[in-house]
Amino acid sequence: MSKRKEILFLFVLDSIAINGAYAVYYWFRFYSGVFPVVFEPELLMPMAAMNIYWTLLFFFFGFYRSWYRQSRLDELSLLFKATSFGILLLFFLVFIDDQGVGSPTMSRLYILAYWAILLFSVSSGRLAIHTFQRRMLIAGVGRRKAVIIGISEKAKELYSHVKKYPELGLEMVGFVSLEELNFEKGTNDFQIIGALNSFSTIVEKHAIKEVLIALDSTQHDKLLEVIAQCNSHDVELKIIPDLYDIISGQARTMPLHGFPLIEIMPEIMQPWEKFLKRLLDICFSLFSLIFILPLWIIVAILIKVTSKGTILYSQERVGKDGKHFRIYKFRTMYDDAEKQSGPVWAGKDDPRITKIGNILRKTRIDEIPQLINVLDGDMSLVGPRPERPYFVEQLSRDIPLYSRRLKVRPGITGWAQVKHKYDESIEDVKKKVEYDLYYIENMSLRLDIKILLKTVSVVLLGKGH
Numbered sequence: 013m014s015k016r017k018e019i020l021f022l023f024v025l026d027s028i029a030i031n032g033a034y035a036v037y038y039w040f041r042f043y044s045g046v047f048p049v050v051f052e053p054e055l056l057m058p059m060a061a062m063n064i065y066w067t068l069l070f071f072f073f074g075f076y077r078s079w080y081r082q083s084r085l086d087e088l089s090l091l092f093k094a095t096s097f098g099i100l101l102l103f104f105l106v107f108i109d110d111q112g113v114g115s116p117t118m119s120r121l122y123i124l125a126y127w128a129i130l131l132f133s134v135s136s137g138r139l140a141i142h143t144f145q146r147r148m149l150i151a152g153v154g155r156r157k158a159v160i161i162g163i164s165e166k167a168k169e170l171y172s173h174v175k176k177y178p179e180l181g182l183e184m185v186g187f188v189s190l191e192e193l194n195f196e197k198g199t200n201d202f203q204i205i206g207a208l209n210s211f212s213t214i215v216e217k218h219a220i221k222e223v224l225i226a227l228d229s230t231q232h233d234k235l236l237e238v239i240a241q242c243n244s245h246d247v248e249l250k251i252i253p254d255l256y257d258i259i260s261g262q263a264r265t266m267p268l269h270g271f272p273l274i275e276i277m278p279e280i281m282q283p284w285e286k287f288l289k290r291l292l293d294i295c296f297s298l299f300s301l302i303f304i305l306p307l308w309i310i311v312a313i314l315i316k317v318t319s320k321g322t323i324l325y326s327q328e329r330v331g332k333d334g335k336h337f338r339i340y341k342f343r344t345m346y347d348d349a350e351k352q353s354g355p356v357w358a359g360k361d362d363p364r365i366t367k368i369g370n371i372l373r374k375t376r377i378d379e380i381p382q383l384i385n386v387l388d389g390d391m392s393l394v395g396p397r398p399e400r401p402y403f404v405e406q407l408s409r410d411i412p413l414y415s416r417r418l419k420v421r422p423g424i425t426g427w428a429q430v431k432h433k434y435d436e437s438i439e440d441v442k443k444k445v446e447y448d449l450y451y452i453e454n455m456s457l458r459l460d461i462k463i464l465l466k467t468v469s470v471v472l473l474g475k476g477h
Contacts, residue, residue, distance in 0.1 A: 019076045021141075022075070022076055022141075023067065023076065025137050025138070025141060026066070026067060026070060026075070026134060026137070026138075027063055027067060028137070029130075029133040029134040029136070029137040029138075030062060030063050030066045030067070030130065030133070030134065031059055031062075031063055032133050033126070033129045033130040033132075033133035033134070034058070034059045034062050034063075034126075034130075035055075035059070036129050036133070037122075037125065037126045037129050037130075038055055038059075040125065040129070041122055041125075065098070065102075066095075066098060066130070066134075069094060069097070069098045070094060071283050071284075072282070072283055072284030072287065073090060073093070073094040073097075073282070073283075073284070074090070074282050074283050075090070075091075075094070076283070084139055084142050084143075087135075087138055087139070087142060088135055088138075088139075091131065091134060091135050091138065092131065095127060095130055095131050095134070096127075099123060099124075099126075099127040099130075102123055103123050146179050149178060149179050149180075149181045150178045150179050152178070152183075154181065155178075155181050155182060155183040156181055156182060156183065156221040156222050157182075157183050157185050157218055157219055157220050157221055157222070158174070158182040158183065158184055158185065158220065158221065158222035158223065158224060159184075159185050159186060159187065159188050159205070159214065159218070159220055159222075159223055159224070160184070160186075160187050160188070160224045160225075160226050161187075161188045161190070161208065161223060161224070161225045161226065161227070161238055162187070162188075162189075162190070162225065162226040162227045162228070162231070163187050163189050163204065164226055164227065164228045164231075166226045166227075166228070166252050167187060167226035170224060170226050170252060171184060171187070174224075182222055185203075185205060185218045185220065186203035186204060186205035187203065187204045187205065188204075188205065188206055188207065188208060188211060188214060189204055189206075189207050189208070190207070190208050190227075190231065190234055190238075191207060191208075192207045192209075205218070208237070208238065208241055211241045211242070211245075212241075212245070215245045215247065220245075220247055221246075221247055221248065222247065222248050222250070223242055223247045223248070223249050223250070224250050224251075224252075224273070225238055225239075225249065225250065225251040225252065226251075226252045227251075227252075235251075236413065239413060240413060240415075243408075243413070243415045243416060248275070249275070250273040250274065250275050251273065251274050252273060252274075253273075253274050281455045281456065285455075285456065285457050288457060289392065289394075289457060289460060290392075292393065292457075292460075293386050293387075293392050293393050294386075294387065296383075296386075296393060297383040297384075297386045297387045297393075298387070300380070300383055301383050301384070301387075304380065307377070307380070308380070311342055311372065311377060311380075312342075314368050315342060315343055315366075315368060315369075318366060318367065318368045319343075319346055319347070319366045319368070319369075320346075320347050321343055321346070321347030322343060322347075323342065323343060324340055324341070324342065324343065324381055325340070325341050325342070325343040325344075325345075326338045326339065326340050326341075327339055327341075327400065328400065328401060329398035329399060329400060329401075329422070330398060330399060330400070330401050330404045330418065331390050331391070331398055331418075331421065331422050332390075332418060332419070332420060332421045332422065333418060333419070334418055335390070336401065337385065337388075337390040337398075339382060339385055339390075339391075339398060340381035340382055340384055340385060341378050341379060341381055341382065342372055342377065342378040342380065342381060343366075343369070344365055344366060344368075344369025344370070344372050344373055344378050345364045345365055345366065345369060346364055346366060375471050376425075376467070376470060376471050377471075379424050379425075382424045383424070386424065389421075390421075390422075391421060391422050391423060391424060392421045392422070392423045392424075393423055393424055393425065393460070393464065394423045394424075394425060394426055394451075394459075394460040394463050394464065395420055395421050395422045395423025395426055395451075396417040396420065396422055396423065396426050396428065396448040396451065396452070397422060397423070397426060397428065397429060397444075398422035404418075407441055411441065411442055411445055413445065413449060414445055416449060416452065417445065417448050417449075417452070419452065420452055420455070425463060425464070425467040426447075426448065426451060426463060427447045427448065427450060427451040427459070427463055428443075428444035428445075428447035428448050428451070429467070430463055430466040430467055430470065431447050432444050432447060451463075
């Protein structure tokens with residue numbers, strides 16, 4: 013089942029459970045005879061409102077991610093947290109309403125009964141489908157094809173472990189060696205299907221969705237090369253950690269039926285954080301575009317009277333998942349600045365930059381038109397800077413993991429921008445990639461706000477480059 017169908021199926025299942033729980037609560041409250049009834053409210057409208065409320069809350073808590081390997085205990089624990097939070101919020105909303113109309117305290121206690129019914133209903137549905145899916149995986153239905161990179165003893169142990177537990181949902185295709193070998197030596201239990209240099213062909217031929225990396229301690233220098241090979245494919249990466257890493261706390265592992273694995277570049281932000289991040293992007297962009305319109309006019313006049321050319325400068329950039337889009341900036345260079353040189357990085361005291369352009373760059377005012385890109389959804393306020401296709405192609409060859417930056421929406425400002433200067437050489441780019449990868453692995457609203465505050469400091473103090 014595809015991710016989209018899986019999410020739709022879970023959404024329908026939860027909706028049935030939520031509506032069923034409300035119907036049971038409605039009968040229990042007004043028709044069981046256990047509680048006194050002053051008046052009978054409408055059924056369908058509150059039921060629909062509760063359905064929307066709980067499905068949105070479940071979405072924010074990450075209930076509609078891919079969960080085929082999540083344990084049932086983890087599922088129940090997350091469900092308990094989500095429903096407890098939701099009920100607590102409802103409790104205070106009802107409390108405020110009761111204070112206004114003078115309702116008795118007893119009416120708020122009914123919410124606890126509703127919570128118990130809801131928790132039982134949704135958890136029963138989820139456990140039932142979880143058990144059904146587990147049996148289907150054991151029967152061989154819905155498994156994801158996987159390969160192991162490496163032919164070490166660790167790799168063989170991992171292979172045996174995955175074969176022993178079919179409920180993990182992995183169908184092992186075979187091993188990928190780091191170097192060319194005589195593949196005819198493979199057996200049914202140890203099938204080498206190719207070498208790393210033909211990884212793209214292996215992924216396409218076998219429709220690989222999971223890559224498990226099991227290298228010896230002597231092969232750690234090959235790890236970046238392995239990850240770089242996997243970057244251009246839609247596969248999930250997991251790696252066997254060193255025991256020292258686990259003991260020293262350097263690696264946070266996820267157990268695969270007791271076998272420790274580290275998920276490489278996982279999706280860090282919770283759905284509710286993604287939603288708030290996008291909401292912040294839209295609200296801030298609209299507010300800024302409307303209220304700083306006078307600044308637009310002043311900057312436009314200064315650019316026009318100090319140099320020939322257009323006021324706005326647009327350029328093709330590479331965004332999330334390799335999508336190309338046109339970025340907008342106030343023009344800070346003389347017209348046709350790269351006509352003779354071609355694409356090059358801007359250097360310190362670059363003669364192509366106009367006098368007013370130098371001021372715009374120091375204050376980052378030249379970036380303001382990119383708020384249009386933020387509204388379009390091509391960019392975010394915070395994220396790795398989008399680069400030109402020419403440089404992306406070059407840097408992806410020269411710098412391992414560079415293309416990992418394309419896994420998130422690019423930003424007007426970012427951790428690399430507030431920690432480092434403009435790119436003037438390949439060494440600057442390498443340093444910025446380190447900052448970008450740190451941001452991607454630690455994405456959060458808290459970090460975004462910290463970066464925005466640092467950016468404001470740069471703008472006010474004119475510390476930009």
